[in-house]
Each structure stands twice: as C-alpha cells, then as structure tokens.
Amino acid sequence: MSTEHVPTRADIPDSDRWDLTHLFVDVSKWQEDFAWVQREYPKLQEWKGRVGESAQTLAEILEFEKSLELKMERVYHYASLQLAEDSTNNEYLARIGQVQNLLTKIGEAAAFVVPEILAIDDQKFAEFIADPALKDWRIKLHKLRRMKPHVLSEAEERILALGSVALSGYDDTFSQLTDVDMKFGVLTDETGREKPLTQSSFSSFLVKRDPELRKRAFHQFYAEFRDHEYTLAASLAYSVKADVFHARAKHYSSALAAALFPDDVPVSVYEGLISSVLGNLEPLFRYFDLRRRVLGLDELHHYDTYVPLVPEIETRFTFDHAVEMVLAALAPLGKEYVDVLAEGLRSKRWCDRYENKGKRSGAFSSGSYGAPPYILMNYKEDVFADVYTLAHEAGHSIHSWFSQTAQLFQEYEYPIFLAEVASTFNEELLTHHLLETTRDPKMRAYVINRQIDDLRGTLFRQTMFAEFEKIIHAIEESGDALTLDVFKSEYHKLLETYFAENFVLDPELDLECLRISHFYHAFYVYKYATGISAAVALSERVLAGDSGSVKAYLDFLRSGGSKFPLETLKAAGVDMTTAAPIESTLRLFERRLAELEELLL
Template sequence: MIKDRSSIESIYKWNIDEMYNNKEAIDVDIKKVESILKEVKNYKGKLGSSKDSLYKALKLSEDASRIVQNLYVYTHMKQHEDTRINENQGMATKIDMLSTELSMATSYIVPEIISIDDKILNEFLESKELSFYRKYIDDILREKPHTLSEREEEILAATSDISGVAENVYDMLSFADLEFPEIEDEEGNKVKLTHSNFSVFLKSKNQRVRKDAFEALYSVYDKYKNTFASTLYGGIKSEIFYSKMRKHKSALEGSLFNDDVSVDVYNNLILAIDENLDSLNKYVELKKRFLGLEEIHMYDLYVPLTDKFDMKIPYEKAQEIILEALRPLGEEYLNIIKKAFSERWIDVYENEGKQGGAYSWGSYDSHPYILMNYHDDLNSLFTLIHELGHSVHSYYSRTSQEYLYSNYKIFVAEVASTLNELLLINYLLDNSSSREETIYLLNYYLEQFRTTVYRQTMFAEFEKITHEKVEGKEPLTAKEFTDIYYGLNEKYYGKSCNVDRQIGLEWARIPHFYSNFYVYKYATGFSAASALSQQILKEGEPAVQRYISFLKSGGSEYPLVQLKSAGVDMEKKESVDSALSVFSELVDKLEKEL
C-alpha cells in the first residue's frame, strides 16, 4: 500500500524547505525579480552605446535568472512531493509565468550583441567587468552567421508553434487515440495491451505471450502507418527547413552546432558500431542457447536470462554498496555522496500523489536534490547511483564555476551518471557470490549496453538516412520508412536473429524521432563513461583527478574539449571501440558462465 507523505519518516524526505521556509520568502524573491526586470528593460537599444550599458544589462539579466532558477526549482520540486495539492500547483504556475516574463524582458540582449560592431565589442570585452562575459558572448557570436535579419527572426519565431505540430499529432495519435487489442497472459487471462504493459509482456518467460503481444501491437501500427509516416515526414521536413534558414549545410550539422560537436563524432559512432556487430550477435546467440530456443525472434530479445534470482536491496544496504562501488573515485567524491545521504538531499520513497520516476535537480544556490521512488531492488540501486552521478557533477560544477558557467551541456550530462553505474556493475560482479547472481548481473548490464549503445545508434543511423533522403528531394512514405528500418534491424541482428517483418514498423512508435539527432548522445555518453571508468580502474589517481577536473568544469568549455581533457577524444572512433571492447569482454564472461 502506498503511504501518505505525512507517514514517511523525515530522514527519507528531502529538506527542500531550507531553500524557502515560508511563502513570504518566496514573495520577497518574486518582487526582487520584478524590480530587476523593470530596470533591465531600460537598456534596450543601448547595448552598443557603451560598455557600461552592456555590462549592466548582462549583470541584471544574470541576477534575475539566478533568482528565477531558485524559485522555479523549489516550487516545482514542492509540487512533485504531492501533485494533488492545489496550492503547490498554483505556485509552480506563477513561477512559470515569471520565467516567461524574464525571457521576454531580456530577449533583446542577444540580437543587440550580435549587431554590435566587432571592433567595438572587442574593445568592450577588454574591460575588467566585461571580460568575465567573454565566453558567454563568444557563444552568442557563434550564432552570428546563422542569425537572420530582425524581421526574418520574427517570422521564424512566429512559426515555432507550427514546427511542433508533427510531434503533437504523433503524441495524440500514439498515446490518446490508438486502441490496442486484448491478449492472453501467462495464466490465460484476457488483458488489454497498452504501451506500459507491452514491455512487461516482452519479458515474459512464455514465448507465446511475447509473440502475441508483439504481433498485436504492430497490427495496430500497421493500420495507421500512413498517418505516422506523414507525421514523421513532416517533422523531418520542418527540421530541414530550419537548418536551411539558419544556413547550415545539413539538418545534422545544424542539430550538432549548439554543442560544437562535429559531424565526425556522429559518423564515427555509427562506423564503430557497424564494425562491432559480431559481439552483439554473439550475445543474442548466447541468449537463444540459454533460453532453449530453436530460433530467436525480435520479440525474444528482452526476456531475462534468469528469473530464479532476485536481489533485495533495502535503501540502507544500497547506501553501503554505493560507497564501496565508488571507492575508486577517492575520498573527496565519497564525502559528497555521504553528504547527500546524511543531509537529506534525497526524497527516497513513493507516496500518494508523488511524481513518478527519478531525477537529480537543484539550483545554483542550493545543493543538489534527488527524487526517487525506491523499491528495494537492483533497478532502484542503479537508478540511485545514476542520479547521484548527476548530483555530484552538479555539486562540483556549481561550487567551482560562477552561475553563468555552471550549467553543463546535455552531451556530457550522462557521462557522470553512467560512469557511476559502470563502477557499480564492476563492484557487484567482483563480489558476486553465486553463478546465478553473476548471470543475473551480466544480463542486466549487457541489456543496458545493448539498448543504450547499439539500439540508440541504430536509431541515430535511421535518422541520418531518412534526413539525407529528404534533403536529396526523395519523398518518404510508410513503405520507405519501413524498408529502411527493417534493413537496419537486419544489419544489426540478422546474423543471429529471425528478423520478423513487423519490426519494420517500430519507427512509428519511437517518440525520439521527433527530437531530431538527439538519441546519439545516449550512445556517446555511455561510450565516454565506459572509457573513463576503465582509465580510473587501471590508472588510479591521475585518471581520477582528470575526471574530477572534468566535473568541475561545468559549462566553461565545450563538451568535446572537456572530455578530451578528461582523457577521451570522442572525435576518434577508438573511443567508441574502447567501450565496445568492454561489451565484448562481458559477453565472453557470460559465455563461460553459461
């Protein structure tokens, strides 16, 4: 039974009220922001007139942003404690509106900076006050070749709502309108298929259940494939339109521009995976053999190798395991983890009305906070150590960088969290006490790797192919999308698996395809973390110090530069090859256990 929040001990609840202990404190900060926004508007049209005007506008904008961040984080975390409380919903909505006001009041700053003559701007940046903003302004100036006239920018801004139509249609069709049929579960009971229970059925030990769920789901997508194809085609066309308007060579280049990531990183990821598909197929062959199947199908890929072993891990035990697993990162790192445990950074257990899932958050002026819904199992242990990775990254970043440069890019965000997971699996395997536990852990990790690196790269390759075809003026219908996607599955799994025709329709149910060229970051982040974790385990202190420096660098440098300083060059294919060699070694280890 799910508890009411009031019945959960305080040691298991985060102490976010130390950010704002009453409504009056919130109101004080709201008034501060409103006052700053009135002042910042006074500098509109004046940024090129003097370095003092530019400095004051930037400083005011920064000050307001910092306070709004604190308000936003607190009110939304408060809402997530119990989403049923109207007062918390209202406060979060109020801060949403304040955040919009901030964006509107400061929207003139970027275009005015871009319009300042380069010579004058460089003179401004020589001053003591403005020199701090040099990287911030350099980031803005990178956009200059891709920034249009004021009128053209207004037109593009006005079309932003239209650009989201494809994704909105996908969401409505997929999650609101689609109706899936009933299937029989393991006990012969009729159960209605849903998005949520589909993944559960694919892990069933009964192959008939897996097959029925697979065929039932894709029979529905088959009926609507033309609509899904039209929607996805529209989404791709939209992305290409904006990249062309911004004068990028391709949609791919335009998507990577913000992170200053070269197209080589994307292409090398795909190339490295293409050259290392044998290990994936060997893993699938081992799964087929262990499950006693004459042939393995696409609907068999997710079934666990063992259901006889189950790890029960209470929260206190999880803390002990995590501190041991992360010992290679040194005492400084461990002391931050201990603070998270002892100073109530973590909201541990589920309660009535609480937001689901897990995340790490916090503001520049708070320590990090973690929302969990802990369930005494292996998955919860991995989730906790994953979120602690984000939290320690944020802690280092915020305590080492000024507010303006404290936010790290999404490209590197998953490195710290994944590296923690990799050290955990290494520790658990080293301390496994039985063959069943070892198989259980290896299967858990290899599935994480397969779905995060191989699967996401296959998605990335699908995006690359489809965008290039549309950029080459080729129309894409349901047939083309399905043929491309089926062909990729054959390439990835064809040596070991019966590639069922229905899998060709999976493109229609992947929401990430509406966030163009995003999924590759999962694979690169995992690969970088894998390479860095191996360096830490083999080199010790020198690798740890490089890694800590990386965590402390926040947003002060571009992602590829940061990772290179840490010890991994993501522009080189060898960095991905290194991660794939770990996968291959663990597949070999699993083979010995089987």
C-alpha cells in the same frame, strides 16, 4: 486479495523526505523572492536599444539578467520539487503555474538582449571582450557570438519566430496519437489478470518469461500501429521537412550540421560512431545466439530480446544498505567525492526516498545554483535495479554539485551531451564493485547480463537509430520524397544489418521506425551512445589506477559548461573525435559476453 498500501505524503517520516529548507525556510520566503522578481523584471526595458552602447552597459544588463535568473531558477526548483512529491496538491499546482507564467513574461521582456549583442560589429565586440568589466562573461559571449553566421535579419527572424509553433510539435502529435487516440487493448498476463496494453506498458510485457505472452503483446501492439501507419509516416515526414527548412533558412550545410553546431560537435564524430559500431557487430550477433540458446528457442524474434536471461534475483536491501553499496563502489574516486555524497544522502537529506500517493513515478536529479542537487526516488527494497538507479542519479547530483561549486552561475550548467556521462560512470563502477565482491554465479550472471543489455540498448540500438535519422534527412535534402514505403524500406535495411542472419525479422518490426518518439525530435539519440562510451572510457582509466585519472575525472565534473563538451572530455582523457572510446566500449561488451557465455552455457 490484499493490495499493496501506498502511503500518503503525511505517512512518510521526515528522515525519508528531502529537506527543501535548503532552498527556502518556508513558503513565505519563496513568496518574497517570487514577488521580488515580479517587481524587478520590468526594469529590463531600461537597457533596450543600449546593449551595444559600451562594455560597461553590456556587463550591467548581463548582471541584471543573472540576478533574475538566479532567483527564478531557485523559485522554479522549489515549486517543481513540491509538485513532484505530490502532484494532487492544488497549492503546488497553482504555484508551478505562477512560475511558468512569470518565466514567459521575463522571456518576452528580455527578447531584445541576444539580437542586440549579435548586432555589435566585430571590432567593437573585440574591444568589449577585452574590457575587464566583461571578464566573467567572456565564455558565454564567445559561445553566443558563434551563432552570428546563423542569425538572420530582424524581419527574417521575426517570420521564423512567428512560424516556429506551426513548424514544430510533431513529437506532440505523435504523443497525442499514440498515448491517447490509439487503443492497444488488453492482454491476459501470466497470472490470469487482464492488463491494459499501452505505449508505457508494452516494454513490461516484453520482459515476461512466457514466450507466447511476449509474442501476443508484440503483434497486438504493432497491429494498432499498422492501422495508423500513414498518419504517423506523414507526421514523421513533415518533422524531417521542418528540420531541413530550419537548417537551410539558417545557412547550415545540413540538418545534421545544424543539430550538432550548438555543442561544436563535428559531423565526423557522428559518422565515426556509426562506422565504429557497424564494424563491430559480430559480438552482438553472438549475444543474440546466446539468448536463443539460453531461452531454449528454435528461433529468435525481436520480442525475445528483452526478457532477462537470469530472472530477477531475490534480494532485499534497505535504502541505507544501498547507500553503503554505492559509496563503496565509488571509493576509487576519493574522499571528497564519497564524503559529499554520503553527507547529501544521509544528514543533509538530498533524497526523497519512497513512493507516496501523488508522487511522480521514476527517478530524477534536480539542482539549482547554490542549492542541493536533490534526488527523487521511489525506492523498493526488493527491486535490485533500484540500487543502480540510486548510483545513476547520485552521479547526476554530484556532477551538479562539483560544477556549481567550481563555476560561475553563467557557466555551471553542463550540456546534455555530457549529462549522462557522470551518471553512467557511476553505474560502471557499481558493476565493477559487485563483480569484485561476489562469487555467487547467479548474482554475477545477473549483473553481467544487465550490463550487456545496457550496452546493447544504449550503444548498438541508439547508433542504429542515429543512422536512420541521418539517412531520412539526407533523402529529404536530396529532393526525394519521404513516404511510408521509404521509411519502412530504409529501416528494414538497417534491421537486416544490425541483427544476425538467424534472427527472425517479423514484418511488423519495420513499423518501429514510426514509434520511436525521438525520431520526431531528431538528432538526440546519438548522445546516448557517445555518453556511455565516454563513461566506460573514463571509468576504465580510474579503475586501472592510471596516473592522474581521478583528478582528471573530478576536474571534468567541475568543468560544468565552461567549455564545449568535446573539449571537456578531451581534458579528462577521452578524445571523442577518435574511434578509441567507442572501440573500448565495444571491447567491454565482448569481454562481458565471454564471461556470460561461460556462466550460462
């Protein structure tokens, strides 16, 4: 039997690789910058004890730090991209190791800067901020200053720092246990081949068309979790305890409030997301019933919710054709957006297109200030989902491009809260374009089903996860014990709420509360739900031709990290402090469901 040939890096023509000479012409230039930083960073000590001396002195240390960060960001960017293109290359491995070691040394050398800024008294700080010497640093300093009520004495901060490693790493424990120690065995797939069942491969079995294979995968997978449930429950409980400890030590009202504070997101936004979704579950239940009927099942189990209702359509799009499709879909954003992206994907070679031996799997976008926002792909012409992946990563890259061309270095990085908005926005425009340009019922059903499943997984499922995180932290904060039975009981209540009455909840599904890696690093998942809601709201304004909507969206991309995320989105026309964006996304889900019912029933 023939096996697919995976080319080496040398087999890939230059035209299909990213062009890293935009970062450094060659390695010798990279080495020059690396050596410069090595030589210069010890000078940080010249400002130790002097940061609050004057506005001019504060500006000097900030500018010097910036000069180091600018070069280190680019040095790291180059080394990380080289490693991504071939992780077996020892030279690349050594280079990234050098960079990481130097970053650690710089972090240690600069550790005094923030505490000294926060130690400046309020009156003096107000005078500093008004000084022209600090005009380019006012936003950064105000954001930093917000943290002052939650910064402890030097001795207390030292104790917390010494204990930080001991009080973290629960997600690492989870990964080591589930990825290395736990053995899930093998399964015989629909072709008769034995395939290993792992944390990574589990999802691939759930999309198989054979219901018995899906069922076997589910029960075999969770049998291993059952064997380790007490260990996992203890790890999750101590992760929650650590979150609560940090919040209390830093004078926050709750662990949730502590997690939301850096982005200036009120707890009411988090709670509003949950209440909006809980009030609109009927369309989700309708979708589960549609699944059951289309798949020809008497009853629906969790392992039946991932198999596509429309099998993967047979398409073949070259990378260049995919670029054309994405550019056409993004045309409503105007000439500047489309031209920048077209040039980046074509003549400027931002994208590393195809798989090669040693190349990192998946896809990502990665940028640095003043350099191209590169895209890694492993594009396959016969995988239609890769067209969506290209649109998604292009959204990240153009967000980075607009941000760095409009903002100073210290304000160009956008927060994670906003990161998925621009990428998901592009997927929404691609879906709209495909539905506008095709009449083929199978293609339309495939595209609609894909969007529905995306909304289900990102809005409904992540909101359920967010509610679980809120509940278990509140239990710990109340003084009650978090045990395996408590975790499973609370999670089961949520499963009963978020799944339809005619949905079979297998007992093993209660163990899902122990296998979601994000739970061991809490209060992140809600950003997926708010992100897709903001993206849908913004895309609907643009597609409806609302006056000023395109300019508002491009200004959103240009804002970078110059404002807090809710303020940035509000300026673009989306107020996440209200229920409107969530409800708009829920209505989209219901509209698409009606279309899918018409196509499939």
